[in-house]
Amino acid sequence: MGYDVIVVGGGIGGLTVAALLSARGMNTCVLERQSQVGGCIARVEFSGYDFEPGMGLYTSFGPGEIYEKLFSALPVEPPEVSFTTPRVIRLPDGTDVPSHDEQLYSIAGGPATLAERLAESIKRSGGSVRLNSPVLRLAFDESGRAIGVDLLSGERVLAPTIVSNLTIWDTYGKLVGLNRTPPEIKKRLGTLQGRGAYLIYANIEASAVARLPSERMLVKDSAGEFTVAIASGQTAPDGKRAVTFQTETDVESWFTYQSSEEDYEEWDQAALETFWTRLHAALPELGSEVEVIETANPRTFYDLTRRKLGMVLGTGPVEQSRGNATFLPNVFMVGDTVSSHARVDSVIESAIRLADQLTS
Ligand SMILES: Cc1cc2nc3c(=O)[nH]c(=O)nc-3n(C[C@H](O)[C@H](O)[C@H](O)COP(=O)(O)OP(=O)(O)OC[C@H]3O[C@@H](n4cnc5c(N)ncnc54)[C@H](O)[C@@H]3O)c2cc1C
Numbered sequence: 145m146g147y148d149v150i151v152v153g154g155g156i157g158g159l160t161v162a163a164l165l166s167a168r169g170m171n172t173c174v175l176e177r178q179s180q181v182g183g184c185i186a187r188v189e190f191s192g193y194d195f196e197p198g199m200g201l202y203t204s205f206g207p208g209e210i211y212e213k214l215f216s217a218l219p220v221e222p223p224e225v226s227f228t229t230p231r232v233i234r235l236p237d238g239t240d241v242p243s244h245d246e247q248l249y250s251i252a253g254g255p256a257t258l259a260e261r262l263a264e265s266i267k268r269s270g271g272s273v274r275l276n277s278p279v280l281r282l283a284f285d286e287s288g289r290a291i292g293v294d295l296l297s298g299e300r301v302l303a304p305t306i307v308s309n310l311t312i313w314d315t316y317g318k319l320v321g322l323n324r325t326p327p328e329i330k331k332r333l334g335t336l337q338g339r340g341a342y343l344i345y346a347n348i349e350a351s352a353v354a355r356l357p358s359e360r361m362l363v364k365d366s367a368g369e370f371t372v373a374i375a376s377g378q379t380a381p382d383g384k385r386a387v388t389f390q391t392e393t394d395v396e397s398w399f400t401y402q403s404s405e406e407d408y409e410e411w412d413q414a415a416l417e418t419f420w421t422r423l424h425a426a427l428p429e430l431g432s433e434v435e436v437i438e439t440a441n442p443r444t445f446y447d448l449t450r451r452k453l454g455m456v457l458g459t460g461p462v463e464q465s466r467g468n469a470t471f472l473p474n475v476f477m478v479g480d481t482v483s484s485h486a487r488v489d490s491v492i493e494s495a496i497r498l499a500d501q502l503t504s
Contacts (some may be wrong), residue, residue, distance in 0.1 A: 146302040147173045147272075149502070150293055152279045152319060153309025155183030155449070156488050157478035159262035159273075160214065160495035161307055161502075166271035167218050168503050173301065174266060175293065177278035182259035183309070183449050184456055184480075185488065188345065190438045193379065193386040194254060195345045200360055200373030200388070201231070202255065203246040204489035214492055220265040224252040228376065232358035234426060236365055240357045248360060250376045255488065282306065282319050282475065290475050293319070305474050305502060312336070312459065312481040313452040315470065326471055338455030338481075340395035340442040342415055344423070347380070348387045349433035356429060365426045368392065370419070372427070387434065389423055395453040398442040412441060458486025468498045476502070 149165050151158040154176030166172045180186050188195040204210040205225045215222040228250040231243040251257055263273045278296040285291050292302035308315040313333055316325045325333075353359065359374040370391035380386045393415070402408040416439055424430060442454030449456070459481045468476045476498055480486040483494035 146292075147171045148303060149173070149305045149307060150175065150301055150303040151307045151309060151478075152293060153183065153479070154178075154181040154259070154263065154273060154275070155309050155479060155491075156185060156259055156262075157480070157483070157491045157495050158307065158309030159259055159266070160492050161309075161478050161499050162271060162273075163218055163262045163265040163269070164214075164496065164499035165502060166266045166269035168499070169269075170271075170503070172266065172271040173303070174263075174271070174273045175277040175279050175295065175301065176273065176275050177450065178448070179275050180256075181263045181273065181275070182256045184445075185255040185259055186448070187254065187256040188388075188440075189379075190345060191347075192381050193345070193347055193384075193437060194375060195386045196373040196375040196388045197255065198341075198343075198373070198388070199371045199390055200228070200248075200250070200375070201245065202228075202249045202251055202488060204492075205249045206247060210489050210493050210496070214496060215261075218262075218265040219268045220261050223257040223261055225249040226252070226377075228360060229358045231360040231362060234357075234361060234363045238426075243362060252377050254375065258488070279319065281321060282472075284324075288324075290472050305476070307476045307478055307498065307502075308470075309479050310477075311338075311451050311455070311479060312477060313338075313455075314450065315475075315477050317452065318450075320470070320472065320475070329471065336459050338395065338453065338459055339457035340393045340398065340454055341440070341445065341456050342391050342393040342419060342442075343440040344389045344416065344419060344436055345438040345440070346387050346389065346434050346436050347384045348374070348430070348435075350383055350385055352430055352433035353385050353387075356427070361427075363426045365422055367422055370422065370426075389419065391419060391422075392457065393442065395442045395455050399453060408443070412439060415439075415441065456486070468494065468501070 148170040151162045361372040375386040445454035483490040
């Protein structure tokens with residue numbers, strides 16, 4: 145069956161563009177390899193806890209801001225949001241100072257609710273969201289024009305316009321194919337720096353949360369910085385809360401120095417111990433009332449999203465200013481490696497721009 149537009153990937157970028165195009169009457173199909181939508185903001189649930197998937201910093205839900213613009217064009221309601229406590233920065237000497245972030249919101253049910261509302265919108269407008277549908281590559285005709293995509297299952301899906309929600313590396317490396325990618329783009333991709341994240345998902349006694357100066361913190365210490373995000377309005381057993389601690393990590397060592405599964409386990413355990421020690425040194429009020437449940441690292445992000453080397457925190461402003469076009473006239477990109485920041489609201493903003501371009 146043919147569509148007007150195929151969107152490869154059901155992350156926030158792919159879903160936003162597909163929701164807008166469907167609402168404007170285009171027959172749109174999202175192909176997502178996972179069994180749930182959301183990519184980096186998909187649900188993170190372990191042991192009866194629903195965790196904040198990242199730093200828990202959500203902005204732009206105010207009147208006239210980007211979410212109002214998006215949802216006013218869709219046949220679904222936006223997720224419910226509420227103000228969250230202002231973020232506090234803890235300095236290396238232990239002093240707490242207020243941050244000057246924009247107004248922060250917490251999304252009822254977590255950010256995955258946003259992705260789920262967009263998927264619902266696509267379906268209500270007559271579009272399709274196909275889960276468990278990994279795309280292998282673009283399909284080309286004899287003249288070299290992209291005519292659709294080939295799925296891993298062997299199925300070919302046709303459309304005159306294709307949007308990739310994969311990173312810029314994966315759009316060229318996997319969908320287009322490096323053999324078709326012009327040398328100047330290959331060279332640029334080689335010089336682009338991406339970053340990785342290491343996270344601990346833990347449970348924490350509500351009494352220990354009450355001792356923290358805020359439920360959103362940026363903590364600076366001699367090793368760098370990390371964030372604290374206590375999930376609000378999400379599932380947790382009585383008297384406990386779900387907390388996500390996040391720091392940056394380089395990506396290559398997670399793939400290069402581990403030749404076996406035991407090596408990997410050791411590496412992951414060492415990363416956990418180092419980060420755990422940092423957490424307790426910088427946040428002594430946690431005491432013993434916090435317990436590790438799971439961790440995430442570039443390898444787990446690779447498994448979850450298939451992003452090259454599990455790189456998740458953007459590519460830096462130079463690349464991100466280049467926009468949604470590829471060298472193929474009917475293939476476009478959307479997502480955090482081609483938007484102004486690696487943030488949900490920036491990805492949505494660039495997806496709105498792409499939808500406007502495709503329907504103008
Ligand atoms: C740890 C962490 C903390 C963060 N914290 C915040 C925060 O507090 N606030 C904020 O605003 N932003 C935050 N971000 C950033 C934000 O979550 C991301 O920038 C955004 O969700 C990325 O969306 P995307 O559409 O670019 O891509 P992705 O979320 O990567 O989505 C791409 C989708 O494509 C799918 N896919 C991949 N390959 C294929 C294939 N071959 N076939 C079909 N489907 C495929 C993947 O499964 C995935 O669903 C955080 C990110 C991370 C990782």
